[in-house]
Amino acid sequence: MYSKVYSYGLKGIDGYPVEVETDVSNGLPHFEIVGLADTAIKESKERVKNAIRNSAFTYPVKKITINLAPADVKKEGALYDLPIAVAILSCDEENEVKHEKDYVYVGELSFDGSVKKVKGILPLLISARKLGYKKFIIPYENLQEASFISGIEVYGVKSLIQTIAFLRGDEELMPVEPCKFEEVKKFGQMGMDFCNVKGQKMAKRALEIAAAGGHNLLMIGPPGSGKSMLAKCFPSILPDLTFDEALEVTKIHSIAGELDQKLGIVSTRPFRSPHHTASTVSLTGGGSNSKPGEISLADHGVLFLDEFPEYTRHSIETLRQPLEDGVITVARSNATVVYPANFTLIASMNPCPCGNYGSKDRECRCSPTQITKYLAKLSGPIMDRIDIHIEVENVTYDQLKSDTLEESSAEIKKRVDRAREIQIERFSGANNFCNAKMNASQTRKFCKLDRAGEVLLRQAFDRLKLSARAHDRILKVARTIADLEGCETIQMKHLGEAISYRTLDRKYWH
Amino acid sequence: MSEKKSKRDDEKRDLIIFLSQFDLSSSKIEQILDKLGEKATIEKFKKFNFVKDKILTSTTYSKIIENADEVVLKTYLSNLENRGIKIVTKADENYPKKLLELPDSPYILYYMGDLSLADEPSLAVVGTRKPTNYGKLNTEKIVREVAGAGVVIVSGLAYGVDSIGHRACLEAGGKTIAVLGCGFDNIYPAEHTSLAKEIAQKGLLISEYRPKMKATKYTFPTRNRIIAGLSDGVFISEAGFKSGTIHTKDFALDYGRNIYSLPGNVDSIASELTNDIIKRGHASMVTRSSDILEDYHLEEGVEQTKMAIDGLSEDEEKIVEYLKSGAKTIDQLTENLEISINNFNTCLTTLEIRGIIRRMSGGYISLN
Numbered sequence: 056m057y058s059k060v061y062s063y064g065l066k067g068i069d070g071y072p073v074e075v076e077t078d079v080s081n082g083l084p085h086f087e088i089v090g091l092a093d094t095a096i097k098e099s100k101e102r103v104k105n106a107i108r109n110s111a112f113t114y115p116v117k118k119i120t121i122n123l124a125p126a127d128v129k130k131e132g133a134l135y136d137l138p139i140a141v142a143i144l145s146c147d148e149e150n151e152v153k154h155e156k157d158y159v160y161v162g163e164l165s166f167d168g169s170v171k172k173v174k175g176i177l178p179l180l181i182s183a184r185k186l187g188y189k190k191f192i193i194p195y196e197n198l199q200e201a202s203f204i205s206g207i208e209v210y211g212v213k214s215l216i217q218t219i220a221f222l223r224g225d226e227e228l229m230p231v232e233p234c235k236f237e238e239v240k241k242f243g244q245m246g247m248d249f250c251n252v253k254g255q256k257m258a259k260r261a262l263e264i265a266a267a268g269g270h271n272l273l274m275i276g277p278p279g280s281g282k283s284m285l286a287k288c289f290p291s292i293l294p295d296l297t298f299d300e301a302l303e304v305t306k307i308h309s310i311a312g313e314l315d316q317k318l319g320i321v322s323t324r325p326f327r328s329p330h331h332t333a334s335t336v337s338l339t340g341g342g343s344n345s346k347p348g349e350i351s352l353a354d355h356g357v358l359f360l361d362e363f364p365e366y367t368r369h370s371i372e373t374l375r376q377p378l379e380d381g382v383i384t385v386a387r388s389n390a391t392v393v394y395p396a397n398f399t400l401i402a403s404m405n406p407c408p409c410g411n412y413g414s415k416d417r418e419c420r421c422s423p424t425q426i427t428k429y430l431a432k433l434s435g436p437i438m439d440r441i442d443i444h445i446e447v448e449n450v451t452y453d454q455l456k457s458d459t460l461e462e463s464s465a466e467i468k469k470r471v472d473r474a475r476e477i478q479i480e481r482f483s484g485a486n487n488f489c490n491a492k493m494n495a496s497q498t499r500k501f502c503k504l505d506r507a508g509e510v511l512l513r514q515a516f517d518r519l520k521l522s523a524r525a526h527d528r529i530l531k532v533a534r535t536i537a538d539l540e541g542c543e544t545i546q547m548k549h550l551g552e553a554i555s556y557r558t559l560d561r562k563y564w565h
Numbered sequence: 566m567s568e569k570k571s572k573r574d575d576e577k578r579d580l581i582i583f584l585s586q587f588d589l590s591s592s593k594i595e596q597i598l599d600k601l602g603e604k605a606t607i608e609k610f611k612k613f614n615f616v617k618d619k620i621l622t623s624t625t626y627s628k629i630i631e632n633a634d635e636v637v638l639k640t641y642l643s644n645l646e647n648r649g650i651k652i653v654t655k656a657d658e659n660y661p662k663k664l665l666e667l668p669d670s671p672y673i674l675y676y677m678g679d680l681s682l683a684d685e686p687s688l689a690v691v692g693t694r695k696p697t698n699y700g701k702l703n704t705e706k707i708v709r710e711v712a713g714a715g716v717v718i719v720s721g722l723a724y725g726v727d728s729i730g731h732r733a734c735l736e737a738g739g740k741t742i743a744v745l746g747c748g749f750d751n752i753y754p755a756e757h758t759s760l761a762k763e764i765a766q767k768g769l770l771i772s773e774y775r776p777k778m779k780a781t782k783y784t785f786p787t788r789n790r791i792i793a794g795l796s797d798g799v800f801i802s803e804a805g806f807k808s809g810t811i812h813t814k815d816f817a818l819d820y821g822r823n824i825y826s827l828p829g830n831v832d833s834i835a836s837e838l839t840n841d842i843i844k845r846g847h848a849s850m851v852t853r854s855s856d857i858l859e860d861y862h863l864e865e866g867v868e869q870t871k872m873a874i875d876g877l878s879e880d881e882e883k884i885v886e887y888l889k890s891g892a893k894t895i896d897q898l899t900e901n902l903e904i905s906i907n908n909f910n911t912c913l914t915t916l917e918i919r920g921i922i923r924r925m926s927g928g929y930i931s932l933n
Binding site: 255413418422423427448451511514519552 | 694695698724725754756834894895896899900906907908910911912913914915917918920924925926928929
């Protein structure tokens with residue numbers, strides 16, 4: 056007896072259809088799966104066998120062969136349990152399974168016959184919809200994730216028995232009701248609020264500009280000056296995720312298995328802060344079963360690298376491509392996968408290994424060579440991609456205890472949103488959406504300076520000894536500052552402020 | 566007679582240059598020259614057994630004898646000449662006069678640049694490798710003014726006060742001498758290689774070590790005696806008790822040079838030594854450049870740049886006024902002056918470009 060059902064596999068963040076062909080023939084009892092299956096799939100034999108038995112179906116004592124087509128693509132994960140079980144059962148006429156040809160099945164089975172959630176449902180559904188698949192049977196636990204995609208029928212099942220009953224027509228299931236993104240959004244956690252940060256006006260202003268223009272930012276300051284806290288507040292002033300962005304972020308989180316199944320979608324901008332001992336692969340993604348890394352999980356959100364120079368040089372340098380192109384290409388011997396990695400980098404560091412260099416009341420114990428080595432870890436090309444550098448100072452006790460009301464994140468966010476609207480209008484038609492991502496010709500077009508501005512910039516280069524690479528960075532930041540004020544042209548004061556955010560380009564640092 | 570003498574000197578000079586290839590200390594060279602007497606030549610050197618006299622170890626001696634050859638010396642000399650490295654020995658007439666006063670003056674000096682600077686009125690600027698903002702600011706200010714008045718600035722090309730001294734001097738258009746504790750091929754710290762090049766062009770770069778010599782723990786204190794010896798006064802701007810500056814101070818006292826010192830806060834580790842020598846009366850206290858220049862019978866440089874503080878905006882004036890009481894952090898400024906942070910940043914940039922204020926490490930702002 057022969058039967059065929061459809062399932063779906065994932066490669067990177069895109070999917071491809073998989074046909075699960077089953078042949079049950081007479082012969083010695085045997086169970087074989089072919090089609091480049093990984094260990095998790097090979098082991099599904101036992102899960103399928105026990106799930107069928109424990110669901111009170113008859114497991115055929117025959118020779119069973121499963122083929123996962125296309126046969127030349129390596130398949131991973133436990134999501135083929137359900138289609139295999141359905142395929143086996145439908146070979147036996149006694150079971151009266153009249154499954155419709157165009158269903159796509161995914162799901163992991165447990166020994167008691169219940170269906171467990173799987174990773175990557177959202178990207179799988181999006182990809183399958185593109186290819187014209189309309190009906191899906193997926194684990195009930197994954198249903199929320201599927202509810203954001205319109206134009207398809209998705210049924211959630213809790214067990215193998217329920218699946219077969221549905222296919223026989225004994226039990227009726229309703230396709231999942233579409234869910235509105237706006238409704239879920241309000242459940243999102245917004246992180247910390249800027250009203251809790253006392254003082255630090257300079258840093259807050261710089262973070263506001265970074266949020267408005269999508270600029271990468273580096274904070275330099277002694278330990279305990281509140282760099283991490285400032286960074287944690289940063290997501291609260293970023294503009295809301297749009298639905299399309301949310302879908303893209305959810306895709307990645309779904310594949311990595313990091314999705315909150317209650318919400319089913321990532322509704323707030325992600326904030327990732329991998330520790331500096333993180334391996335390069337955990338940052339970039341990859342490995343034998345090609346998982347997205349931290350930088351992809353931070354897509355459309357914030358990647359916070361605390362103690363920046365403590366990361367291995369190799370890890371820091373791998374950030375170059377994603378910072379430039381917004382994607383990371385992970386090439387491995389059996390596959391090349393492109394993951395999106397469109398994040399804002401917020402990095403923080405101490406001025407020297409002991410952290411007290413430049414401090415007035417604590418002595419720095421580092422030798423000049425140590426300090427130079429520490430700073431040299433940040434190579435030119437990396438510094439080239441960070442638009443704003445600021446120094447964060449220690450907060451005094453008086454500031455800490457003062458009753459002055461600090462501006463809340465919501466107020467700052469209003470200004471950021473306005474600046475972003477201007478940018479969206481400016482770049483409509485182009486494929487970037489914020490000032491930080493302007494290319495050279497766009498910079499020339501949108502960052503025109505008047506005569507006074509030109510003079511100021513020239514003087515700044517002469518007097519403050521800025522390095523040449525600072526030029527375009529300053530223009531882009533100045534553009535954002537002008538946008539925050541709603542000015543169409545970049546004025547002297549905008550430029551002046553932008554110049555003040557280039558501390559690391561200065562000679563005095565050494 | 567004079568011709569005869571000059572021939573004799575040339576031969577002595579050859580011997581000194583020849584011996585300098587083997588890293589002998591100046592006291593060893595002195596012992597050898599004493600032994601050889603009036604007529605010191607390489608040939609004569611070969612005839613003496615310096616091992617028996619316990620002047621040289623057998624390994625060093627045999628190494629020297631192996632290479633005791635006119636050809637070896639000639640290739641060495643032409644090599645140096647090709648690279649623009651010049652030599653002056655104690656046997657030469659243009660040997661710096663001030664160094665002759667020293668009890669252990671170096672027998673040989675390798676140099677690049679203008680040797681005549683060594684005979685001009687000069688001030689050594691030395692101190693810690695890690696100055697505080699206060700130290701940086703005041704070293705620069707005083708060096709600019711002293712150099713502007715025409716005094717040659719002598720220092721050791723090290724991190725911190727040394728390089729600040731050289732740079733401030735060059736910026737003020739003054740002349741500077743850098744004395745190295747290593748050979749010209751191994752400039753330490755390597756980051757200051759470009760600074761060394763600039764000094765070789767505009768001033769004078771000196772070392773008593775052959776170009777291939779690497780810096781060691783012992784070369785720096787010996788180098789410090791040349792710094793003290795080459796200068797008429799020694800200005801110590803900031804130094805703690807552990808600083809190597811202590812050697813320079815001791816040499817300066819031995820050689821009878823004037824010592825000037827910048828006072829610091831009593832609780833500042835970076836000013837321990839400077840405060841201490843003022844207290845003991847070893848150094849005279851310097852609060853402005855004229856304190857030093859008076860001893861040189863010079864007036865402050867005409868070039869002194871008094872920044873024009875007019876045509877400022879209201880906010881800028883407020884900032885300048887507030888900074889008159891000392892360096893402040895950005896938070897202190899914005900809170901007390903009630904200027905919005907975006908306006909404030911713009912003011913900082915314009916004030917900085919005009920040279921009225923400067924940013925210091927640790928987020929401090931101070932008047933220039």
